[in-house]
Amino acid sequence: GQQVMQIPQYQHVQEGEDFTTYCNSSTTLSNIQWYKQRPGGHPVFLIQLVKSGEVKKQKRLTFQFGEAKKNSSLHITATQTTDVGTYFCAGQKTSGSRLTFGEGTQLTVNP
Amino acid sequence: NAGVTQTPKFRILKIGQSMTLQCTQDMNHNYMYWYRQDPGMGLKLIYYSVGAGITDKGEVPNGYNVSRSTTEDFPLRLELAAPSQTSVYFCASSLLRVTSTDTQYFGPGTRLTVL
Numbered sequence: 001g002q003q004v005m006q007i008p009q010y011q012h013v014q015e016g017e018d019f020t021t022y023c024n025s026s027t028t029l030s031n032i033q034w035y036k037q038r039p040g041g042h043p044v045f046l047i048q049l050v051k052s053g054e055v056k057k058q059k060r061l062t063f064q065f066g067e068a069k070k071n072s073s074l075h076i077t078a079t080q081t082t083d084v085g086t087y088f089c090a091g092q093k094t095s096g097s098r099l100t101f102g103e104g105t106q107l108t109v110n111p
Numbered sequence: 112n113a114g115v116t117q118t119p120k121f122r123i124l125k126i127g128q129s130m131t132l133q134c135t136q137d138m139n140h141n142y143m144y145w146y147r148q149d150p151g152m153g154l155k156l157i158y159y160s161v162g163a164g165i166t167d168k169g170e171v172p173n174g175y176n177v178s179r180s181t182t183e184d185f186p187l188r189l190e191l192a193a194p195s196q197t198s199v200y201f202c203a204s205s206l207l208r209v210t211s212t213d214t215q216y217f218g219p220g221t222r223l224t225v226l
Contacts, residue, residue, distance in 0.1 A: 030212075031212050033213075041219075043154070043203075044217070088154070096209040098159065102153065104153045
């Protein structure tokens with residue numbers, strides 16, 4: 001079955017440092033989504049990438065979808081304590097199919 | 112819209128007890144999901160439903176049952192609770208069509224402890 005892998009599992013950074021999490025799928029994806037879960041909270045949808053090579057930005061967050069549509073990354077510039085949480089990628093193999101979630105990257109930011 | 116609501120927020124069960132976790136969505140979504148999340152871990156799919164009257168197993172269905180009698184409600188039943196079922200349970204829903212993406216909306220979760 002489809003697998004979505006994320007690395008690293010954990011990342012500790014000092015406030016102001018950059019952070020990147022990577023997502024890799026065993027199969028080509030029709031789209032990839034990113035979710036954020038704050039400590040004690042629930043996953044919340046951040047963004048969706050559909051096109052090969054697509055790059056989207058949300059303030060300090062930059063999301064990329066690989067040319068082969070099998071990998072993606074989330075980069076946070078100059079982390080803040082509000083960025084703390086677990087970031088999940090989730091891939092959809094074809095339109096109409098269910099999402100498969102990665103294991104998540106847990107980010108802690110030291111002030 | 113309230114979105115996805117779950118009750119209860121917290122629950123402590125004794126080994127062997129049973130309970131039902133409630134989940135309701137008011138977005139008229141066809142797909143609904145139950146996930147469990149162990150501490151520091153990712154989301155594991157327990158069961159999902161593509162519409163009223165239709166349910167299917169996810170990757171960790173053992174020890175759980177579901178039903179979907181209406182579009183809005185998707186309760187999860189735990190029979191004979193075991194300590195291994197201590198976890199946070201999230202319900203989610205999405206409007207998934209043949210040509211659409213599966214953007215999922217999550218409820219706030221139920222934190223269950225089995226002692």
